[in-house]
Amino acid sequence: MKLFHLVMWRVSALLVAILTVWAVFFYWAIIEEVNDETDDSLGDYAETLIIRWLSGEEMPSKNSGSNNQYYLYEVSEEYARSYPHITYRDETVYIEEKKETEPARVLMTIFQTDDGRYMELVVYAPTIEKLDLRRALLGWIIFLYVLLLLAILAVNAWVFQRNMKPLYRLLGWLDKYRLGGKNEPLTNDTPVSEFRKLNDAAVVFTERSEKVYEQQKLFIGNASHEMQTPLAISLNRLEMLMEDDTLTEKQLSELAKTHQTLESLTRMNRSLLLLCKIENHQFSDEKEICLNKLFRTYLDDYQEVYAYRHIRVEVTEAATFRVTMSESLASVLVANLLKNAFVHADEGGEITVSFTAASFEISNTGEHPLDDKRIFERFYQGSKKEGSTGLGLALVDSVCKASHLSVTYRYADGRHVFTVSRS
Incomplete structure (x- = not known):
């Protein structure tokens, strides 16, 4: 994972957690503020009703046009002592004037008259629909979440990319750096x-x-x-x-x-x-070389040397493969690939060489595949063979790198296959 993606992912996760906690506190703060304001209004209204009752004044109608309602009735001393002096709660009440039910905030209080009776006063005041409020808040919070999150991530991405440019330039220079090659100075x-x-x-x-x-x-x-x-x-x-x-x-x-x-x-x-x-x-004596012709020259020599092993050789030339490289290195490349094929081919086996305009391929029969990750290492030998030093394929790899070619190995259909192509 790239550093930029890791930073953005962690910032996003942290922002989501922080904004979620903030949204919960924000919602409850609004609800508490609404309830507090409504409770103060109910308290004032209840206090006015109690004063008028105790002073013997005429009580207002139960529906004063403001949607506030109240009920006043006598209770027993046991009931009065078993309940709190004042409580608040949310209920759904029927508003007679509107002929419908609405959410309301309810205040219940118990007071004692001068003659020792206990009276319970219940006051209703319509309040906001908290479910609708919750939905509205949720919609706006989600909208603000997405907007704020995108804005913060965009700012972070811009700041990160701008401030981390020196690191990316250094990484780019290190990627291009080749030990022993001609490398540009670090700026x-x-x-x-x-x-x-x-x-x-x-x-x-x-x-x-x-x-x-x-x-x-x-x-x-x-x-x-x-x-x-x-x-x-x-x-x-x-x-x-x-x-x-x-x-x-x-x-x-x-x-x-x-x-x-x-x-x-x-x-x-x-x-x-x-x-x-x-x-x-x-080796700087580069010139255009026809590898087809060079292969045929070395092939005759190796067939004579390894004739006792009865190895069959088949050459297919679909086109001429020409490269610009040192003639000495071309000879090393061809000689080592041919020697490797003859040395590691089965007794009475077969070697196949095929040419195209962009590559050539040499393969030989063999029972077991080689380690494709170590095949071009110095002194690596999959199975010790007579006359093998473990440096032939390392030389092939070095020649290809020095001549802007690439060499690959694979094991397919019981054959070791080496392919040389232009990089």
Whole structure:
């Protein structure tokens, strides 16, 4: 989830909760205010009626034209003592003048006359229809909710996007940054101190990574280069020693195994040196190359070498696949893909190569799929094969990246399929 969406979601949830609580308090505050005003009016009216009754004045008609009504009757002392002196409640009463029922606020009070009698006075005053009020308030609150929520979210979105631009610029620069490549300098001026510190930290981190990366490449290149000479000398001495007629068969067998190990180490060393050169962009002799023709050249050589395995090869050329790249890198690409196919194909299996104008595909039969997430890692070997160093497909991947190509792997219908296309 993006930071913007997370912030908006949390702000929305918080606003809904706050506005809901506010709406409940707002509704009850209005109802309490209406009841308070009505109760004061009822209290004044009841006090006037009691005074007139106690003073012996003529009581007003029960309906004075104001929709207020009252009832006055005598009650027992036990009843008077068992009920509160004054109470208020909501009721629905019948208004004789209007011939209909309406909601009303009711005041009930009990007072004692001079001669010791107890009188109960019930006063009714029409009030607002609270159900209608609730509906009206709910409608307006929902309308105001939506309007206020949208306005607040819009303001928050504008403020967020405006203030978080330095962060998004930094993220965009980091997305485009490629270790060891030609990267543009970070230009992200901002008055916010936290963003400035973040920019500085990112620049320091990338500079440190570049330094370590260059040191690593230099070490690998130097180490691989320096190892070539002693390896070649060791191989020559072993070959000379193996020509000695006085050696026993067991000694020759051990020397042959040692010679094979040194050859494998030499191939691995050459591959590491080649990887280092590719990553250092030391192949700049680019020209247009026809990969169809290059494949046919190498295919004849590999068929002769692996003829004992009885592998069938089928080539389909729907079009010519031409690319602009270093001829040396093209040879590395083709040779390693073909070698990988021959080495990992089943005994008596089949290799298929097909070309289009935008890509080529090479596949070989195989029983088990490889890990498509690790297939192009250095030294990864799904199953150890003779003559494999674990660097062939890593070289293929590096050559494709350096030549603006892409390589993909999939396992389908019992075949390992590698596809090379333009990026």
